[in-house]
Amino acid sequence: MSAVFNFTFVPWFRSVAPYIHLHRGKTFVVGIAGEAIAAGKLQHLAQDLALIQSMGVKIVLVHGFRPQVNEQLAAKGHEAKYSHGMRITDSVALDCAQEAAGQLRYEIEAAFSQGLPNTPMAGSTVRVISGNFITARPVGIVDGVDFKHSGLVRKVDTKGIMRTLEFGAMVLLSPFGFSPTGEAFNLTMEEVATSVAIELQADKLIFITEIPGIRIHPGEAESEDNPIDTELPLATAEKLLAQLPNATQPTDTAFYLQHCAKACKAGVERSHILPFAVDGSLLLEIYVHDGIGTMVIDEKLESLREATADDVGGILQLIEPFEKDGTLVKRDRTEIERDADLYTVIEHDGVIFGCAALYPYPEAKTAEMAALTVSPHSQGQGDGERILKRVEQRARLMGLDSIFVLTTRTMHWFIKRGFVPVDPEWLPEARKRKYNVNRKSQVLVKKLA
Numbered sequence: 286m287s288a289v290f291n292f293t294f295v296p297w298f299r300s301v302a303p304y305i306h307l308h309r310g311k312t313f314v315v316g317i318a319g320e321a322i323a324a325g326k327l328q329h330l331a332q333d334l335a336l337i338q339s340m341g342v343k344i345v346l347v348h349g350f351r352p353q354v355n356e357q358l359a360a361k362g363h364e365a366k367y368s369h370g371m372r373i374t375d376s377v378a379l380d381c382a383q384e385a386a387g388q389l390r391y392e393i394e395a396a397f398s399q400g401l402p403n404t405p406m407a408g409s410t411v412r413v414i415s416g417n418f419i420t421a422r423p424v425g426i427v428d429g430v431d432f433k434h435s436g437l438v439r440k441v442d443t444k445g446i447m448r449t450l451e452f453g454a455m456v457l458l459s460p461f462g463f464s465p466t467g468e469a470f471n472l473t474m475e476e477v478a479t480s481v482a483i484e485l486q487a488d489k490l491i492f493i494t495e496i497p498g499i500r501i502h503p504g505e506a507e508s509e510d511n512p513i514d515t516e517l518p519l520a521t522a523e524k525l526l527a528q529l530p531n532a533t534q535p536t537d538t539a540f541y542l543q544h545c546a547k548a549c550k551a552g553v554e555r556s557h558i559l560p561f562a563v564d565g566s567l568l569l570e571i572y573v574h575d576g577i578g579t580m581v582i583d584e585k586l587e588s589l590r591e592a593t594a595d596d597v598g599g600i601l602q603l604i605e606p607f608e609k610d611g612t613l614v615k616r617d618r619t620e621i622e623r624d625a626d627l628y629t630v631i632e633h634d635g636v637i638f639g640c641a642a643l644y645p646y647p648e649a650k651t652a653e654m655a656a657l658t659v660s661p662h663s664q665g666q667g668d669g670e671r672i673l674k675r676v677e678q679r680a681r682l683m684g685l686d687s688i689f690v691l692t693t694r695t696m697h698w699f700i701k702r703g704f705v706p707v708d709p710e711w712l713p714e715a716r717k718r719k720y721n722v723n724r725k726s727q728v729l730v731k732k733l734a
Contacts, residue, residue, distance in 0.1 A: 303636045304572045309341035311488035316478035319349035321561035331396035343450040347458045349474030350385045357381035374434035374471040386459040412454035418442040421462025421470040436470025441484040479544040483551040490556040497560040498579035522546045545581040556581045592628035599637035639668040649713035650686040691726035704729035
């Protein structure tokens with residue numbers, strides 16, 4: 286079992302490492318729905334947040350308390366009232382909200398204080414600091430409905446929050462705000478988290494919610510043909526919101542999506558909707574290539590482009606396992622640095638997941654495509670095909686008539702894409718001199734239209 290664990294753990298940890306580097310020093314605002322806490326997910330969420338913070342991420346945590354307040358109201362025989370997707374907070378509801386917030390803050394602070402041996406919290410020190418960081422104003426009367434003690438965010442004390450984060454603490458915010466005269470207002474977790482993320486210009490706004498994300502076809506049922514859309518451009522999100530009815534329940538498609546779009550439009554790089562029902566959804570979204578929920582972004586994170594000298598480290602890391610198992614011929618760093626401009630790469634969220642080089646032989650009007658590699662974590666998604674098409678385009682722009690490859694293991698992949706086997710004697714003279722007879726590589730050629 287130990288050998289099996291080692292075999293799987295090492296490549297997994299190496300695949301996670303780029304994201305650890307990428308997120309170190311970044312600021313995340315995490316909004317946890319009160320339903321997640323009611324469902325008993327707090328302990329695991331606290332462990333995951335502590336782990337993320339230990340890897341250098343600054344975290345502002347905003348908790349919701351919708352079911353907890355409703356429970357308090359029911360115990361007092363008082364009805365919960367809503368309008369326009371917001372609670373109407375009368376004096377009884379305000380008292381219940383204050384009681385629920387106090388209890389939840391106690392539970393959250395306790396969860397981050399557990400350091401039992403043999404748990405993810407062992408040896409961790411997580412300081413959780415709350416404060417009056419939010420100034421609020423009343424919602425007032427909307428369409429004839431008096432929202433009473435319900436409020437909206439007026440101002441965020443960004444300097445105070447940043448000082449607390451720089452101190453190394455996690456900031457904990459309840460959905461409460463106070464007016465300059467000291468009057469308390471009940472806010473929504475979603476609005477507090479969005480406002481704080483915008484004011485801090487956070488790197489991520491993350492909602493941990495009742496829903497799994499936004500489906501590719503939001504109006505249709507879950508199916509293999511209707512999975513979660515893991516990457517939703519802002520323009521698409523805004524178009525979808527324009528078609529959806531106004532959200533009144535947290536399970537409505539537009540409920541969290543409207544806040545994600547608002548944050549992205551105001552400068553937050555990425556906003557996420559994650560399911561609390563999936564254990565470890567935070568870790569899966571942040572440290573795994575495809576994630577698990579829906580991420581709203583201002584533009585597509587994946588780019589297909591020519592490499593630069595800054596990409597050499599990423600290319601080496603990508604091709605190294607394939608050099609070790611003999612799939613690729615070994616290339617040293619000096620060679621790749623020298624030929625960096627000959628490489629095409631696919632980059633996703635700052636990490637290189639695919640590459641290929643194009644070595645031209647102008648005298649023979651052909652070029653060799655070498656080191657075509659796609660990360661095992663993103664194979665089967667068409668990245669190899671996209672790189673091949675880009676390389677063909679580069680070859681055409683050079684005025685070449687064909688491209689060729691030398692391969693020992695992926696012959697059928699190339700044949701399916703229009704390559705034809707030829708004798709090694711077909712190779713240009715300069716390349717023929719470097720041909721390794723012992724390796725017995727197959728030579729395949731593709732004519733360019």
